[in-house]
Amino acid sequence: MKKAVSIVVLCLMLVMLVAGCGSGGSGGKGKNLTLNVYNWGEYISDGSEDSYDTVKEFKKWYQDTYGVNITVNYDTYASNEDMYSKLSSGAVSYDVIIPSDYMIARMIKEDMLLPLNYDNIPNYSNVDSSFKGLYYDPDDTYTVPYAYGIVGVIWNANEVDEADAQGWDLMWNEKYAGRIVQFNNSRDAFGTAMYKLGIDVNTTDTAEWDRAFEELKSQHGLVYSYVMDEIYNMMESGEAAIGAYYAGDYFTMLDAQADTVDLRFYYPDPTNYYVDAMCIPKCCQNQELAEAFINFMLSRDAAVANAEYTYYASPYTNVYTDSEYIEEMGEEAMEILYPETGDFAEKYNTYAYRNLSQDVLDYLNTLWESVKIN
Amino acid sequence: MKTASKIYTAIIFVFLFAPIAILLVFSFNDAKSLSVMSGVSLRWYRELFHDEATLQSVRNTLILAVSAMVISTVMGTAASVGMEKLRSRWLRSALNTATDIPMTNPDIITGISLMLMFVFVGRLFGLANSLSFWTMLIAHVTFCLPYVILQVQPRLRQMDPSLPEAAQDLGCTPLRAFFKVTIPEIMPGIITGAIMAFTMSLDDFVISYFTSGAGFQTLPIRIYNMTKKTVTPKMYALATIIFFVILALLLISNLTDQSDKKYRKK
Numbered sequence: 001m002k003k004a005v006s007i008v009v010l011c012l013m014l015v016m017l018v019a020g021c022g023s024g025g026s027g028g029k030g031k032n033l034t035l036n037v038y039n040w041g042e043y044i045s046d047g048s049e050d051s052y053d054t055v056k057e058f059k060k061w062y063q064d065t066y067g068v069n070i071t072v073n074y075d076t077y078a079s080n081e082d083m084y085s086k087l088s089s090g091a092v093s094y095d096v097i098i099p100s101d102y103m104i105a106r107m108i109k110e111d112m113l114l115p116l117n118y119d120n121i122p123n124y125s126n127v128d129s130s131f132k133g134l135y136y137d138p139d140d141t142y143t144v145p146y147a148y149g150i151v152g153v154i155w156n157a158n159e160v161d162e163a164d165a166q167g168w169d170l171m172w173n174e175k176y177a178g179r180i181v182q183f184n185n186s187r188d189a190f191g192t193a194m195y196k197l198g199i200d201v202n203t204t205d206t207a208e209w210d211r212a213f214e215e216l217k218s219q220h221g222l223v224y225s226y227v228m229d230e231i232y233n234m235m236e237s238g239e240a241a242i243g244a245y246y247a248g249d250y251f252t253m254l255d256a257q258a259d260t261v262d263l264r265f266y267y268p269d270p271t272n273y274y275v276d277a278m279c280i281p282k283c284c285q286n287q288e289l290a291e292a293f294i295n296f297m298l299s300r301d302a303a304v305a306n307a308e309y310t311y312y313a314s315p316y317t318n319v320y321t322d323s324e325y326i327e328e329m330g331e332e333a334m335e336i337l338y339p340e341t342g343d344f345a346e347k348y349n350t351y352a353y354r355n356l357s358q359d360v361l362d363y364l365n366t367l368w369e370s371v372k373i374n
Numbered sequence: 375m376k377t378a379s380k381i382y383t384a385i386i387f388v389f390l391f392a393p394i395a396i397l398l399v400f401s402f403n404d405a406k407s408l409s410v411m412s413g414v415s416l417r418w419y420r421e422l423f424h425d426e427a428t429l430q431s432v433r434n435t436l437i438l439a440v441s442a443m444v445i446s447t448v449m450g451t452a453a454s455v456g457m458e459k460l461r462s463r464w465l466r467s468a469l470n471t472a473t474d475i476p477m478t479n480p481d482i483i484t485g486i487s488l489m490l491m492f493v494f495v496g497r498l499f500g501l502a503n504s505l506s507f508w509t510m511l512i513a514h515v516t517f518c519l520p521y522v523i524l525q526v527q528p529r530l531r532q533m534d535p536s537l538p539e540a541a542q543d544l545g546c547t548p549l550r551a552f553f554k555v556t557i558p559e560i561m562p563g564i565i566t567g568a569i570m571a572f573t574m575s576l577d578d579f580v581i582s583y584f585t586s587g588a589g590f591q592t593l594p595i596r597i598y599n600m601t602k603k604t605v606t607p608k609m610y611a612l613a614t615i616i617f618f619v620i621l622a623l624l625l626i627s628n629l630t631d632q633s634d635k636k637y638r639k640k
Contacts, residue, residue, distance in 0.1 A: 034589075036588040036589060038588075040599075040602050041596070041599030041600040041601070041602055041603070042600050042602065042603040042606075043602070043603075046425070046426070046427050047424070047425070047426055047427075048421055048424055048425040048608075049421060049424075050424075053426070056426075071589075073588050073589030073590075074427065075588060075589065075591050076591070076596065076599035076600075077599055078598055078599045078600075078601050078602055079602070089489065089493060090493055090497070090504075091489060091492065091493045091496065091503075091504050091505045091587070092503055092504075092505055092587050092588045093502040093503050093588065094588060228601075229601050229602070229603070229604055229605075232407075232604045233407065233409045233604075236407050236409055236410060237407070237409030237410055239409070249603065252406075252603065252604065255406055256405055256406045256407035256410065257407075257410070258407075258409065258410040259410075283502065285502055310603075
């Protein structure tokens with residue numbers, strides 16, 4: 001009897017093991033086409049609030065065009081570093097990823113990305129020429145830009161004088177002591193001080209980092225709190241009055257602000273620019289399908305829906321000139337999201353964050369610890 | 375003294391339940407904010423049931439929790455019975471310590487070591503995706519198992535060992551005696567163990583984070599990944615629903631415990 005039971009259990013375990021291998025191995029070969037997409041959380045129009053469901057529409061489009069039914073696994077990550085560690089562990093394989101610029105530069109250097117076959121991405125012509133030849137991919141071989149953003153200062157007009165709302169000085173203005181929030185992230189916080197002082201944010205000179213450090217220390221007494229996504233609630237409720245964040249996120253706050261709060265936004269100069277771009281990692285199982293997906297993301301309906309959903313600026317000409325999109329966003333939002341930057345590529349290549357060497361990063365983090373302790 | 379102890383109890387309860395109460399209230403908020411209450415509505419509940427990706431992650435979480443619960447309950451009960459039958463005291467306590475390790479080990483170490491093992495085995499077989507639903511299931515069974523054993527073992531020890539023997543004297547086969555006498559006798563322990571395993575699996579983030587593969591993300595991972603932008607109030611609605619489901623489960627487990635005690639008094 002005992003033997004019979006143990007044999008049954010053994011058989012069950014074997015079946016499970018085989019089934020496990022089966023589902024793990026069906027990524028590439030076979031007839032069953034699967035696309036694995038790895039993107040930031042809340043960074044694509046996903047059908048909520050009656051919006052366009054990008055993944056579903058892509059499946060439908062593929063079915064209509066090629067008559068093949070595909071499975072799309074859409075997973076999310078919370079930071080570039082999370083995505084990087086998951087991919088470099090070799091434990092998972094994804095076909096399309098959308099990291100930020102400095103992470104792309106690092107992944108190209110570490111030979112983790114595949115060169116794209118732009119013949120399979122005819123919609124690449126929709127990308128504005130000022131988003132080509134950016135520093136992380138100077139020859140445009142690995143990437144297709146997805147969204148970009150510029151850091152600006154958000155302020156509550158019910159508390160802050162309009163005359164003071166200029167440049168980075170507002171975040172150091174003693175009149176508003178205890179009403180200012182600063183980034184709780186070493187790179188972004190030092191960035192604000194370095195733009196204010198006119199220092200290159202990618203410098204390797206420790207004396208320059210020390211100068212920025214002194215500036216942040218002098219600000220410490222004025223800072224209400226060091227925050228990341230807590231800034232939404234603090235600004236919306238009026239708990240804090242001044243803070244720097246991305247233009248797209250300002251609109252999210254504007255949507256939810258309390259009756260007693262009147263949020264406004266402006267860009268200091270210089271400021272931070274970033275670009276997130278679609279790439280195909282080396283572990284990709286089906287490059288053609290991945291390129292079809294990237295091409296689809298560049299098509300008018302998907303691109304407009306994603307830009308409306310995320311509130312981030314789109315680098316595609318078929319989005320920011322689209323009359324429906326302009327109407328949906330409103331004139332004011334269009335002015336903020338797409339400011340007159342002159343030559344974007346030139347500004348971007350000068351002021352964007354680049355991957356720092358480990359020595360500089362370590363130095364920066366030690367300085368950052370003492371800013372917060374003070 | 376008495377009022378002091380009452381105030382103390384009240385403070386403890388406020389700290390325990392204030393966060394949940396806030397979440398519950400704001401899940402009915404009309405606006406998209408955690409600080410401004412602009413009106414009462416079911417808007418976020420409606421949105422929640424239209425958000426296919428979130429619902430899929432809830433489904434994934436439930437499939438995983440139920441499978442992990444069933445497997446770890448069966449394995450844990452079998453292990454407890456086997457360990458009770460051991461003659462060597464030394465071996466029994468050694469086994470007890472070994473099965474407790476996944477529970478006392480910090481999650482992050484369990485998670486990383488499991489991931490390394492899965493990647494190693496995956497490389498051995500040349501798989502592109504060494505992490506999948508199955509690796510997550512193995513990981514969840516691993517950390518649920520000690521909770522089941524912890525609940526079942528005391529029941530077995532409390533049970534009068536002459537009961538199954540009497541059943542066998544009266545003509546039952548050992549297997550029949552086990553299912554007819556031992557199992558009903560230790561049932562409350564099995565149920566509590568199963569519920570513990572289910573809730574442990576449901577709210578695990580760290581171990582799931584390291585062992586999740588492409589195409590199978592659970593709810594805690596999805597919520598964590600939302601923090602680049604804000605966590606939407608949909609999640610407050612979902613958390614409220616989950617809170618009440620867990621509350622119901624707890625009440626059921628307590629009630630079975632109570633009826634069991636009454637039965638014992640008789």
